[in-house]
Amino acid sequence: MADAKIKFEDPFLNLVITRKRKLYKFAHFDSYKNTFSFARGDTRYSLDKELDKFFSTERARILEIAAGNAQFSLELARRHPGLNFVAADIKSDRLYTSAKQAIAEGIINIAFVRLNMQELCNAFKPDSFNHIWLTFPDPYLRARSIRRRLTHPTFLSLYDKLLIDGGSLNFKTDSRDLFLWSLEQFVKEDWQINELSFDLHESNLQEDYKIMTQYEQRFTDQDIPINYATLLKN
Numbered sequence: 066m067a068d069a070k071i072k073f074e075d076p077f078l079n080l081v082i083t084r085k086r087k088l089y090k091f092a093h094f095d096s097y098k099n100t101f102s103f104a105r106g107d108t109r110y111s112l113d114k115e116l117d118k119f120f121s122t123e124r125a126r127i128l129e130i131a132a133g134n135a136q137f138s139l140e141l142a143r144r145h146p147g148l149n150f151v152a153a154d155i156k157s158d159r160l161y162t163s164a165k166q167a168i169a170e171g172i173i174n175i176a177f178v179r180l181n182m183q184e185l186c187n188a189f190k191p192d193s194f195n196h197i198w199l200t201f202p203d204p205y206l207r208a209r210s211i212r213r214r215l216t217h218p219t220f221l222s223l224y225d226k227l228l229i230d231g232g233s234l235n236f237k238t239d240s241r242d243l244f245l246w247s248l249e250q251f252v253k254e255d256w257q258i259n260e261l262s263f264d265l266h267e268s269n270l271q272e273d274y275k276i277m278t279q280y281e282q283r284f285t286d287q288d289i290p291i292n293y294a295t296l297l298k299n
């Protein structure tokens with residue numbers, strides 16, 4: 066009887082703990098010096114100004130959008146201390162772990178930003194970034210959700226504004242359907258496909274591209290090939 070009591074797991078209790086953990090992360094996100102937020106209605110470019118203060122040195126900037134837990138940008142920041150990285154996602158509880166880790170390791174060339182991508186051009190001035198990484202965005206494959214895809218022409222025009230001349234959009238996804246649809250959009254919107262692979266980890270492309278995001282790790286463990294493209298705006 067005693068054993069049965071010890072083994073009993075209350076699924077609702079787990080749910081509450083998970084929710085509590087999430088709320089804890091939400092609450093603590095803003096308390097770190099490397100975390101920032103931008104919401105609709107905030108002063109235009111106020112985030113940009115805060116980041117200028119945070120990054121003590123002006124260097125090339127790389128933005129990752131829909132960064133999730135941002136382990137990809139954090140590893141890039143470790144490898145490239147001479148560049149500045151910004152990892153953005155709408156969900157701060159996902160960014161929280163890497164923000165905490167960056168502080169623990171004394172990595173000062175990365176900032177974590179809670180931001181809805183629709184606010185990109187209010188948050189950042191034009192020509193703010195040398196490269197933009199779009200990593201495993203939700204594919205939104207239903208026709209009625211097309212406008213929510215982060216490679217929709219509406220978003221591509223935002224990325225175009227934010228990139229310096231000659232800057233690149235770097236895109237990886239497990240979804241072959243999203244990838245093929247996105248390639249069509251890039252061509253239609255006058256982006257040049259500079260590098261392309263339907264199986265990134267078997268390709269000769271740069272090792273940095275192969276740093277795994279959290280989702281990429283999961284897909285790769287299931288032998289799902291990763292689609293990758295580097296895009297330049299004509």
Ligand SMILES: C[S@@+](CC[C@H](N)C(=O)[O-])C[C@H]1O[C@@H](n2cnc3c(N)ncnc32)[C@H](O)[C@@H]1O
Pocket residue numbers: 130131132133134135153154155156159180181182183200201202203278279280281
């Ligand atoms: C499938 S996850 C991928 C996360 C990460 N890139 C990875 O590969 O592990 C998609 C991410 O996009 C974020 N996201 C979706 N729509 C967004 C939006 N409009 N603005 C900002 N982030 C968004 C979600 O919060 C989620 O973290």
